[in-house]
Amino acid sequence: xxxxxxxxxxxxxxxxxxxxxxxxxxxxxxxxxxxxxxxxxxxxxxxxxxxxxxxxxxxxxxxxxxxxxxxxxxxxxxxxxxxxxxxxxxxxxxxxxxxxxxxxxxxxxxxxxxxxxxxxxxxxxxxxxxxxxxxxxxxxxxxxxxxxxxxxxxxxxxxxxxxxxxxxxxxxxxxxxxxxxxxxxxxxxxxxxxxxxxxxxxxxxxxxxxxxxxxxxxxxxxxxxxxxxxxxxxxxxxxxxxxxxxxxxxxxxxxxxxxxxxxxxxxxxxxxxxxxxxxxxxxxxxxxxxxxxxxxxxxxxxxxxxxxxxxxxxxxxxxxxxxxxxxxxxxxxxxxxxxxxxxxxxxxxxxxxxxxxxxxxxxxxxxxxxxxxxxxxxxxxxxxxxxxxxxxxxxxxxxxxxxxxxxxxxxxxxxxxxxxxxx
Ligand SMILES: [Fe+2]
Numbered sequence: 001x002x003x004x005x006x007x008x009x010x011x012x013x014x015x016x017x018x019x020x021x022x023x024x025x026x027x028x029x030x031x032x033x034x035x036x037x038x039x040x041x042x043x044x045x046x047x048x049x050x051x052x053x054x055x056x057x058x059x060x061x062x063x064x065x066x067x068x069x070x071x072x073x074x075x076x077x078x079x080x081x082x083x084x085x086x087x088x089x090x091x092x093x094x095x096x097x098x099x100x101x102x103x104x105x106x107x108x109x110x111x112x113x114x115x116x117x118x119x120x121x122x123x124x125x126x127x128x129x130x131x132x133x134x135x136x137x138x139x140x141x142x143x144x145x146x147x148x149x150x151x152x153x154x155x156x157x158x159x160x161x162x163x164x165x166x167x168x169x170x171x172x173x174x175x176x177x178x179x180x181x182x183x184x185x186x187x188x189x190x191x192x193x194x195x196x197x198x199x200x201x202x203x204x205x206x207x208x209x210x211x212x213x214x215x216x217x218x219x220x221x222x223x224x225x226x227x228x229x230x231x232x233x234x235x236x237x238x239x240x241x242x243x244x245x246x247x248x249x250x251x252x253x254x255x256x257x258x259x260x261x262x263x264x265x266x267x268x269x270x271x272x273x274x275x276x277x278x279x280x281x282x283x284x285x286x287x288x289x290x291x292x293x294x295x296x297x298x299x300x301x302x303x304x305x306x307x308x309x310x311x312x313x314x315x316x317x318x319x320x321x322x323x324x325x326x327x328x329x330x331x332x333x334x335x336x337x338x339x340x341x342x343x344x345x346x347x348x349x350x351x352x353x354x355x356x357x358x359x360x361x362x363x364x365x366x367x368x369x370x371x372x373x374x375x376x377x378x379x380x381x382x383x384x385x386x387x388x389x390x391x392x393x394x395x396x397x398x399x400x401x402x403x404x405x406x407x408x409x410x411x412x413x414x415x416x417x418x419x420x421x422x423x
Contacts, residue, residue: 021043024041026175032102032103032213033104034077034102035078036179047065052086085102087099099177103144112227112230113141115396116312117369118365118367120394121151122165126370126372130369131173133412141398142178145181147183149273150186150238181225185315207223208223215260222236222258231269233261234274248295248298248299269309270310272303277365278292279322282376304361309362310397317372318365318368320384321384322385323360324341324351326340326361341383349386362406362419388417395407403420406420
């Protein structure tokens with residue numbers, strides 16, 4: 001043992017260490033137009049090195065960290081916007097499928113594609129079908145941001161569950177080149193009573209200092225980022241902040257940050273996502289659930305005030321899209337389209353935003369990425385424009401300039417719902 005330590009001190013890596021196997025990843029986080037984080041796990045502790053180049057293996061740059069670890073996390077910087085970089089771990093050889101495209105410059109009008117996936121890490125047949133549907137759908141136009149709507153790994157968000165039901169399921173087709181922006185659900189918070197020790201926080205790297213364009217949150221629990229001309233906010237419906245409050249306390253730490261973040265945003269599009277929705281008649285009923293009732297009463301007014309375009313959630317294992325609405329703080333029965341719908345449509349589901357009055361917020365539950373659930377007797381919501389629990393699926397958003405198109409892609413590979421917003 002002493003002999004091995006001596007070799008490490010000299011910087012000589014023994015043969016067994018060089019043969020370390022990658023058992024998780026690589027996966028991509030915090031990617032902006034100029035930098036990003038590459039993470040992976042090895043079976044035994046090693047140093048960390050990533051080679052990257054526009055034309056591997058020619059003239060590859062590399063980043064290196066000598067610390068021996070199984071949890072590798074390296075930041076690459078000084079990248080050019082809108083460029084594809086190939087990368088490899090430990091040696092500068094091309095590895096098929098290991099590439100990452102940097103984001104366009106912030107504020108760019110160019111087309112952006114976002115994939116929103118909720119309640120997925122179950123190991124179910126539905127999870128694989130939803131994955132394969134997206135894999136085929138995005139062949140012509142890849143994903144620029146992959147957002148998770150929580151309940152990522154069932155049943156308790158433990159590391160072994162992340163490994164089996166998340167990393168192993170999406171590794172081949174998505175993780176090496178899909179830029180990930182996660183969000184946790186109640187199941188991810190079951191792992192450990194101390195939320196700081198959750199596998200969720202161990203496994204992922206979030207922009208807590210505003211390094212991806214949003215206002216600094218100071219915590220990985222909630223954050224925001226900019227992608228093209230879209231401001232995206234990952235709110236946390238499960239976290240208790242240091243001041244003892246949660247998102248349902250509209251004057252608490254997270255809600256105060258959310259208000260400041262939305263007020264500071266200069267980009268034309270705003271999308272907010274978190275796990276527990278304000279409106280659902282799927283497997284959870286937002287009329288009877290105390291937590292979700294409070295989300296509606298306390299947080300919806302913030303979305304109204306700052307004219308958020310889309311609010312995405314999971315938790316219910318359904319797909320439920322509302323019309324563009326405002327000020328609907330009561331139960332489902334209180335919904336009145338004359339009072340709560342703020343929209344003009346060129347044809348059904350295709351909205352044209354009134355330049356002076358703006359438009360209401362569209363609320364979407366997309367929680368059938370792996371789970372499939374029942375619905376309440378009163379399903380769908382009175383505010384619903386389209387809802388289904390018959391099939392699993394996930395949501396693809398395309399934003400280009402002043403147009404946003406949403407498509408809900410079923411596990412059968414077909415688009416079952418399409419809507420658009422023109423500003
Ligand atoms: Fe949930």
